[in-house]
Amino acid sequence: MSQREVARFEQIVLPHLDDAYTFARYLLRDEHDAQDAVQEAALRALRHVGGYRDGDARAWLLAIVRNCCLTLQHKRRDHEARHPDDAIEMLPSRAPATDARAIRSSDRALLERAVAALPTEFREVIVLREVHDLSYKEISRVTGAPLGTVMSRLARARERLAIALRPTQEAG
Amino acid sequence: MSCTECLELLGPYVDGELTDARRAEVAAHLGGCADCAGRVEMLTGLTQSLREGLVRYPAPDLLEARIRASLEEPRQSSRTTTRASTIARFAVAGVLIAVASSAVTAVAIRHGARDSALEQAVLSSHIRSLMPGHLTDVASNNQHNVKPWFNGRVDLSPTVPLLDSLGFPLIGGRLDYVASHSAAVVVYARRQHLINVYSWPTSRSDAPPSTVSEHGYHLVHWRASGVELWAVSDLGLPELDAFVATFRGAR
Numbered sequence: 001m002s003q004r005e006v007a008r009f010e011q012i013v014l015p016h017l018d019d020a021y022t023f024a025r026y027l028l029r030d031e032h033d034a035q036d037a038v039q040e041a042a043l044r045a046l047r048h049v050g051g052y053r054d055g056d057a058r059a060w061l062l063a064i065v066r067n068c069c070l071t072l073q074h075k076r077r078d079h080e081a082r083h084p085d086d087a088i089e090m091l092p093s094r095a096p097a098t099d100a101r102a103i104r105s106s107d108r109a110l111l112e113r114a115v116a117a118l119p120t121e122f123r124e125v126i127v128l129r130e131v132h133d134l135s136y137k138e139i140s141r142v143t144g145a146p147l148g149t150v151m152s153r154l155a156r157a158r159e160r161l162a163i164a165l166r167p168t169q170e171a172g
Numbered sequence: 173m174s175c176t177e178c179l180e181l182l183g184p185y186v187d188g189e190l191t192d193a194r195r196a197e198v199a200a201h202l203g204g205c206a207d208c209a210g211r212v213e214m215l216t217g218l219t220q221s222l223r224e225g226l227v228r229y230p231a232p233d234l235l236e237a238r239i240r241a242s243l244e245e246p247r248q249s250s251r252t253t254t255r256a257s258t259i260a261r262f263a264v265a266g267v268l269i270a271v272a273s274s275a276v277t278a279v280a281i282r283h284g285a286r287d288s289a290l291e292q293a294v295l296s297s298h299i300r301s302l303m304p305g306h307l308t309d310v311a312s313n314n315q316h317n318v319k320p321w322f323n324g325r326v327d328l329s330p331t332v333p334l335l336d337s338l339g340f341p342l343i344g345g346r347l348d349y350v351a352s353h354s355a356a357v358v359v360y361a362r363r364q365h366l367i368n369v370y371s372w373p374t375s376r377s378d379a380p381p382s383t384v385s386e387h388g389y390h391l392v393h394w395r396a397s398g399v400e401l402w403a404v405s406d407l408g409l410p411e412l413d414a415f416v417a418t419f420r421g422a423r
Contacts, residue, residue, distance in 0.1 A: 010243070014236075017231040017235070018228065018229070018231050020231070021229055021230070021232075022228050022229045025229045031229075034229075035232065035234075035235050039238055039242075043242060111221060112225075112227065115226065126222070130219060130222040130226060131222075131223075136187070151183060158183065158215065161218060162214060
């Protein structure tokens with residue numbers, strides 16, 4: 001690898017590390033897995049940075065992160081299929097609300113839980129849209145899904161979230 | 173525009189993804205349709221709570237360090253100075269171990285917030301030191317080169333016993349900064365493993381060695397004669413304990 005490629009990597013990839021890690025956290029719902037996936041994604045990005053042409057570096061990196069996350073997830077699923085006892089879903093539990101701050105943090109936990117409960121193909125579009133603020137075109141580039149599919153998945157993800165979040169909105 | 177047609181476009185409308193002409197058509201429909209307008213309000217509220225409520229996770233320092241280490245590695249491997257390449261080999265092994273261990277992260281240790289933060293700082297420093305070029309400021313297997321190097325650099329004269337014959341060759345020393353302490357670090361090896369021994373002055377009373385294990389790394393901590401010491405390695409615990417016993421017993 002040339003100095004130039006390393007310099008390009010530092011310039012193109014490293015500024016988006018927080019985005020990469022955040023996306024991996026939402027996809028995998030586990031901090032250790034997310035770190036492994038981003039580490040692997042960085043290695044892949046480093047190998048391919050020579051072929052990267054100017055464009056949207058963040059979307060390019062997120063697409064690589066997504067692939068690494070899905071690969072890791074498949075490995076985990078295979079493992080869980082063989083060892084079903086390990087397959088315990090860890091989701092944040094809902095804390096009882098006692099004061100204003102606790103209510104806000106329990107809302108936050110509820111949001112996180114509702115998003116975590118979405119199937120991956122819905123969760124990724126909602127996270128890319130609302131957390132990373134990507135346009136439909138960029139989401140399409142990251143997920144490899146056509147624009148129409150991005151749109152319908154976003155709509156369905158929002159339907160599900162609206163239902164999951166309804167009780168607090170009425171109580172709020 | 174019919175409601176069915178409009179409903180399809182409300183997501184893109186809220187997301188600002190419609191052309192001006194389309195946007196105007198939807199806006200016109202919303203002006204006269206309370207149902208669709210209510211739906212827009214719901215979508216806007218949902219988007220707003222998601223944007224405000226969902227956490228953005230900053231990449232942990234260790235992750236960035238691991239990635240930067242993988243950048244350094246190929247550049248380092250082209251060098252051929254004998255001493256440097258030996259160290260690079262150890263360092264690369266260390267980095268590979270760090271990379272392979274899936275859980276090398278800033279994980280909270282569950283006792284004593286102060287000691288826990290310190291353990292974390294020592295462990296982070298240890299992992300950083302495994303990156304090529306970070307391990308030693310003075311590379312020497314001679315204690316008479318390493319020990320004097322610390323003169324005037326730290327507020328103590330660290331113990332630098334020669335443990336070659338016991339299978340722990342001296343690699344060198346460096347200055348490090350751990351949780352606001354200037355630490356003298358003496359580096360030993362055991363096969364492909366590295367051991368960092370940190371020391372800095374303390375006013376706290378003597379304490380016998382105690383061990384913390386953290387995802388494949390072991391940290392042995394003790395205090396003796398006004399010096400705080402930490403030995404850190406990915407070496408198996410019995411071997412690290414043996415090292416610490418030898419180190420403490422040596423002069």
